[in-house]
Amino acid sequence: MSGVKEINGDAINALAEHCRKLKDVGFVESDNIDEVALGNLNSVKFLSVAGTRNLKWGSAAQVLSRLPCMVCLDISRTDVNLSAITRFLSSSQNLKVLCALNCPVFEGEVDSNTMQSHKGRVLLTFLNGIFKGVTSLFADNSKNVTDVLQYWRRTKNRDKNLDEIVVWIEWVFSYSLLRIAENNLKELDDFWLTQGAAVLLSLLRSSQEEVQERAATAVASFVVIDDENSAVDCQRAEAILRGDGIRLLLDLARSCQEGLQSEAAKAIANLSIDSKVAKAVAESGGINILANLAKSMNRLVAEEAAGGLLNLSVGDDHKEHATGALANLGADEKCSMEVAVAGGIHALAMLARTCKFEGVQEQAARALAKLAAHGDSNSNNAAIGQEAGALEALVQEAAGALWNLSFDDKNREAIAAAGGVEALV
Template sequence: MSRRVRRKVARKGKEKVILPSYPEIEEEISGVDRSGLVDWTSLPHDTVIQLLSCLNYRDRASLSSTCKTWRLLGISPCLWSTLDLRAHKCDSTMAASLASRCVNLQKVRFRGAESADAIIHLQARNLREISGDYCRKISDASLSVIVARHEALESLQLGPDFCERISSDAIKAIALCCHKLKKLRLSGIRDVNADAMNALAKHCPNLTDIGFIDCLTIDEMALGNVVSVRFLSVAGTSNMKWGTVSHHWRKLPNLIGLDVSRTDIEWILSHTLLRIAESNQQGLDEFWLKQGASLLLNLMQSSQEDVQERAATGLATFVVIDDENASIDCGRAEAVMRDGGIRLLLNLAKSWREGLQSEAAKAIANLSVNANVAKAVAEEGGITILADLIFKWSSGGDGVLERAAGALANLAADDKCSTEVAVAGGVHALAARALANLAAHGDSNSNNAAVGQEAGALEALVQLTQSPHEGVRQEAAGALWNLSFDDRNREAIAAAGGVEALVALAQSCSNASPGLQERAAGALWGLSVSEVNSIAIGREGGVAPLIALARSEAEDVHETAAGALWNLAFNPGNALRIVEEGGVPALVHLCSSSVSKMARFMAALALAYMFDGRMDEYALVGTSSDSMSKSVSLDGARRMALKHIEAFVLTFSDPQSFAAAAASSAPAALAQVTEGARIQEAGHLRCRLEDLLPCYGIHHLYSRHVLRFALLQFTIPGGRHAVHHASLMQNAGAGRVLRAAAAAATAPLEAKIFARIVLRNLEHHHIESSL
């Protein structure tokens, strides 16, 4: 048969099978210029050795069966300076076959006791490093023979499993045989006694890296004699006497690294730091900022879960400087953020353990009071992670849910985060199984099935306000309060039954904590910005509980309740309800006696809105069958209110400042009056046009007086919403009315001065906007 046209014949049994041939391909192959083929034997030896180094050790050993050239190259020291036997079963026969190649072997890695025994047969006298895995069955005798045959050894590592059959005798043999030793790492030895330590100190002057890991006992005092050590690990070692350690090891002159992970010291440190954080001692700011925060974050990465949990609790605690007012130290919070603490906490929040989840959520909740940290949490995907906590605990996870809700409430305080929480899944995920986690508690299967349905985010969040757990109700109300600052959220909450739920919450929290009372009143305050919601709150019976909260001794509670009553008082029907429910004495008391200027201010505004004349007309129609009998006291209530409104305004009237302002048109004189009258917190209030307009329709002298005082507060340059208020007033033609008031001959001096100041504020904002 021709080479070009070849027919191959194969026999299968007695039949002949003719296989096809492809002449066109064979012609092409025959036409190849054979002069271009590579002659491997002509390549430089360095190049071939470099290529052979890509082979595994088994294939390198097989080179001897190829040709003489490759056999010679295959035993090159460059190919056998290291040997990794972990993937191979290496016995004494295999080791002996490799011995001729291992004359210059520097480093060997093996797995198992059999491979350890085989190392002796490699005859690698110049071996520098030995590293073994799964050495549980290696005995003192085997290890002693290995080190005796390899006196040039510089590094010996056995682990991470326990070397239960190795004792201090083998460590002494290592010290006696290997004087050049630099690194020694052994795991799971029962006892490392003083004789072994002293032998290392005496015979191994270059020993700089020592690791006795997961050992039962170590002679701490003798270890302090190894003065050459620079890096020391006793990770996982129990029964350490830390008093001895601190006394002797601090004398080690070269020690620069100490690993005490998985030891009692981690537990002790986490416990101590938590106690220091809880005591809130003064003078520790520098410690927390420079060392404490980083140390807590390091402990959060411990393999011991109780240490992680305490570290997370420590982070949650050390940033709080005032528990009652929920004040945090911004510097400490941002130190945690800078050191990567947000990601660590969020990772812990994804743990399967409730304790870790709960403490991580608590830390995030406290840290996120700081606006910068809140943004960082959102950017790191914290909204989704916090919401996912709700899904992981169908029961018994009330602490997790409470703290996750608190964190989401803080995140919702930011405008951007609020939208994400309400729309992008945070509130939705939080609410989806809220009732399953909290309200079920042994309810029937049909109830649990209904609870498990995701009927809507805000609807379920509203349901949280009915939780049997006060902390959950508090955080849910706080979240709704924050969310209600957005117009769309406000209406959606109302549509989800938020008005009824929050009124019920306010009615039920008379004996609750101030925190819950404040948030219940705050959520109603936020919803009542809408006129429709305000009317609904009045109809649902929200006036009476708000009046009760306005009588609270807690400043935050009665201040928030006063804000809600101010909004409600704009509606004449609600104003009449406030009178009927005894709200005038409560507001009068706030107006005259509260320590909070804001509470006094909003109480005075509420009284002024109530008695602007519209309520009288409404009272003639009546709101209930007994309204006429209650309305008899309107005159007396009006006189009481107006008297205290006047007294409130006069508390901000310094006769000398007003006289100076009346005698001079200089800006400095008006500025002095402004500073004396200014209520700093009032600059954070955002009003609608209808909130500002009543001052032009109110006829009573002192009502007009307090409302001009209010316009002064709302338009002071630098206020958060001053530009917004000035724009509303200018568009409504307020300048003309204010000029008339400032020039009125019969008006009180204070009213005229306040009108002049508001006019100046409007002119300032007009000039600013035109630049």
């Protein structure tokens, strides 16, 4: 349950009474939770209170550490303190994993060198390295791998109990990293470059579609540092590029699951603001993939894909191809609307007016012409008329077409007979 403002004791007690085999539950992003009632969830193995505010950690630690079946606890993005975490690690009966990502109070109190693990229990924090903590769950032959989650996915004859734990870890990592990416705190810049990007790349490889989708959304969010000016952090974008993230995202964009398509397309669009990433997307067949997605019946998928093509049309190496794809999309009325919603009219007018590459100017003008070709059935006509440089581009496109046709004597006569000369003058 996410975002429930208050979770009172009656609700938790009813859950405990009527769901006696409940194994996994999350009360996340809540303002208040009755921490005493949590002690009645005797069957729960996996519990998350991530992002919850106003918990009384003294009593919460005392109650939760007595839960007989609890194996994994997520207290990420809370104001938990060192005393409570010490209590969890020292007193919990069966606890194996305690996840405490981005807990500022605790991080300000603790010496990272002294909080590796306790009695075989694993503490996952930003301080001691996320992957390093997960690695300690495995046998020695995983110590040298760079992506411990991928190591686990490829392992044969896996331990069933450990499987459950790692599946849960993927879930809580994807959820917390998404929330952290959305907040985009300046003080976490170093984390994203040293740990966060690598974890997101690993989560994109997950077998859980929900985890993949959240990871793609997090990539789309964490790379943007200024929404208003469409500015991205090039170091973060290129960290995704170096980690084979473009291939992973393009693979997800080809998924049959529309949520994955939309979030992958959004991530590709945002990453493509960086010129190096845009080049990699184009060289990996991304323009064709996005062009196909822009024809989707799902509005969100189509809009994100159109936005990706617009960002790709800025790059010098692939302007003409991407702009041509937009022109082709403009021939379809529905797609033309998605291109317009994504900011296509302004972008195409800018390309037609200022781009130094003749082929791109022609493609941009052709795209504008197709966006305007649907008469009164949509609002593109009016929008194009109001966009500086758009009408001039259309006139130049028409003039250029007539000029090319006029090299043939018969065409020249036909153009004159049809009033083409007067129209151009």
